Amino acid sequence: MAEAAGLYYETHGRADAPPLILSSGLGGSASYWAPNIPALAEHFHVIAYDHRGTGRSDRTLPETTSVEDMAGDVIALMDALGIERAHFIGHALGGAIGMELAIATTRLDSLIVINGWRELSPHTRRCFETRLALLRHAGVEAFLRAQPLFLFPPDWIAAHDDALKAELAHHLATFPGAATMEKRIAAVQAYSPHLLDLTAVAKVLAIATRDDFLVPHASALDVAAPIAWARTASFDWGGHACNVTDPDAFHRLVLPFLRS
Numbered sequence: 001m002a003e004a005a006g007l008y009y010e011t012h013g014r015a016d017a018p019p020l021i022l023s024s025g026l027g028g029s030a031s032y033w034a035p036n037i038p039a040l041a042e043h044f045h046v047i048a049y050d051h052r053g054t055g056r057s058d059r060t061l062p063e064t065t066s067v068e069d070m071a072g073d074v075i076a077l078m079d080a081l082g083i084e085r086a087h088f089i090g091h092a093l094g095g096a097i098g099m100e101l102a103i104a105t106t107r108l109d110s111l112i113v114i115n116g117w118r119e120l121s122p123h124t125r126r127c128f129e130t131r132l133a134l135l136r137h138a139g140v141e142a143f144l145r146a147q148p149l150f151l152f153p154p155d156w157i158a159a160h161d162d163a164l165k166a167e168l169a170h171h172l173a174t175f176p177g178a179a180t181m182e183k184r185i186a187a188v189q190a191y192s193p194h195l196l197d198l199t200a201v202a203k204v205l206a207i208a209t210r211d212d213f214l215v216p217h218a219s220a221l222d223v224a225a226p227i228a229w230a231r232t233a234s235f236d237w238g239g240h241a242c243n244v245t246d247p248d249a250f251h252r253l254v255l256p257f258l259r260s
Helices: 038-042 065-080 095-104 124-139 138-152 154-159 163-172 178-190 217-224 247-259
Strands: 002-004 007-012 020-022 045-049 085-091 107-116 203-209 233-234
Touching: 002 065, 007 038, 007 065, 020 038, 020 065, 020 095, 038 247, 045 065, 065 095, 065 178, 065 233, 085 095, 095 107, 095 178, 107 138, 107 217, 107 247, 124 138, 138 163, 154 163, 203 217, 203 247, 217 233, 233 247
Parallel strands: 020 045, 020 085, 085 107, 107 203, 203 233
Antiparallel strands: 002 007, 007 045
């Protein structure tokens, strides 16, 4: 098990290739990127990590946590691994972490945000309030059983129902605890970068999925709105976790962008 700065991390690909950091969403796990790592590792030195408080990382969180704190963890990980600059792909909350890194530092060569946001839409706030209500009043298992509804399209869930059922026991065993999850959701709800200054990042790509149940398509595209040179891309299908449901299309999009 590799650990630095209190964070579990894993590396893939050649050590002399350009570094690429992957940051997942609310679940916080490096394993989220399993469908993408082989393709990305052919060209990059991939670093995937578990967010603090989740997975195999330090489970201790302060009374409150913030996206700024989570970005600070990535900076500490980069320092520990001797990485001066890196490419960065973030999904949802991971995208917010990437934006904060780009605001606070000059250490990103490129930033890809998958189904992220600058401001949470009222719809997304309702979704998080619903998830909190499930966690508080129906319990952890109900919270996790509902999770695929926010991540994947209905037809994908139907086709992968057996696999999702089989994964439930693992998710129950590795769940970080209700208190930690509430703190992470609170951090998501509180984050609102007043000045999205990404001038230190040469390349920015905002990816949006039209059938994302959690984040409206327009909200995900809005990440790029204040950045004159930013690019946007839309998938018609794939849900919130489009890099998982359609990894081939995701790789066809992001690899040329990262390598350009």
